[in-house]
Amino acid sequence: SQQGEEDPQALSIQEGENATMNCSYKTSINNLQWYRQNSGRGLVHLILIRSNEREKHSGRLRVTLDTSKKSSSLLITASRAADTASYFCATDPVTGANSKLTFGKGITLSVRP
Amino acid sequence: KAGVTQTPRYLIKTRGQQVTLSCSPISGHRSVSWYQQTPGQGLQFLFEYFSETQRNKGNFPGRFSGRQFSNSRSEMNVSTLELGDSALYLCASSSHRGHEQYFGPGTRLTVT
Numbered sequence: 001s002q003q004g005e006e007d008p009q010a011l012s013i014q015e016g017e018n019a020t021m022n023c024s025y026k027t028s029i030n031n032l033q034w035y036r037q038n039s040g041r042g043l044v045h046l047i048l049i050r051s052n053e054r055e056k057h058s059g060r061l062r063v064t065l066d067t068s069k070k071s072s073s074l075l076i077t078a079s080r081a082a083d084t085a086s087y088f089c090a091t092d093p094v095t096g097a098n099s100k101l102t103f104g105k106g107i108t109l110s111v112r113p
Numbered sequence: 114k115a116g117v118t119q120t121p122r123y124l125i126k127t128r129g130q131q132v133t134l135s136c137s138p139i140s141g142h143r144s145v146s147w148y149q150q151t152p153g154q155g156l157q158f159l160f161e162y163f164s165e166t167q168r169n170k171g172n173f174p175g176r177f178s179g180r181q182f183s184n185s186r187s188e189m190n191v192s193t194l195e196l197g198d199s200a201l202y203l204c205a206s207s208s209h210r211g212h213e214q215y216f217g218p219g220t221r222l223t224v225t
Contacts, residue, residue: 030211042203042216092211100169105155
């Protein structure tokens with residue numbers, strides 16, 4: 001089963017608005033990562049937040065992590081049409097040396113010009 | 114640094130055939146992971162290799178196999194293809210377990 005579950009499944013906003021996407025997970029993690037995928041292409045790493053961090057920024061991206069609630073949010077400010085893509089959260093679980101990065105099902109973001 | 118490359122980019126095969134996909138990781142990366150992506154199932158983990166050893170395996174039948182060479186390049190093989198194997202196959206490399214993964218553009222496999 002998927003470790004990360006994103007919410008909502010789809011989001012449509014107007015250019016210039018902010019987009020907020022959420023991710024919940026089930027087990028303890030070392031870090032949580034967000035990726036973007038443009039249609040039919042490979043995923044691109046956006047940001048990594050470690051379990052001992054609460055907030056991280058990268059350009060127009062802001063990620064928060066609440067380990068007590070096992071949840072994370074990705075905020076994209078001042079969205080652009082080029083932000084239209086699918087967004088995935090991925091968790092690195094604390095389950096041993098052979099654990100694997102586990103991806104959620106993704107959120108489809110549409111930014112209308 | 115050159116990115117992750119995957120070959121071929123597109124492939125059309127017939128049921129019952131077999132296929133081999135190739136992935137060249139970023140120079141210096143020793144971990145290579147493979148994923149299958151379909152509209153219905155999303156992104157599903159196939160396997161991970163590190164220094165020529167399979168470190169992790171997803172829940173796929175034995176028809177799916179892989180290997181990694183001493184130069185970290187990896188191949189995955191699917192034998193006796195089924196219609197349901199049609200998907201985008203993604204390869205990702207990483208310098209260490211749990212670190213950010215760098216994805217290739219994928220191989221689009223269509224089974225007819």
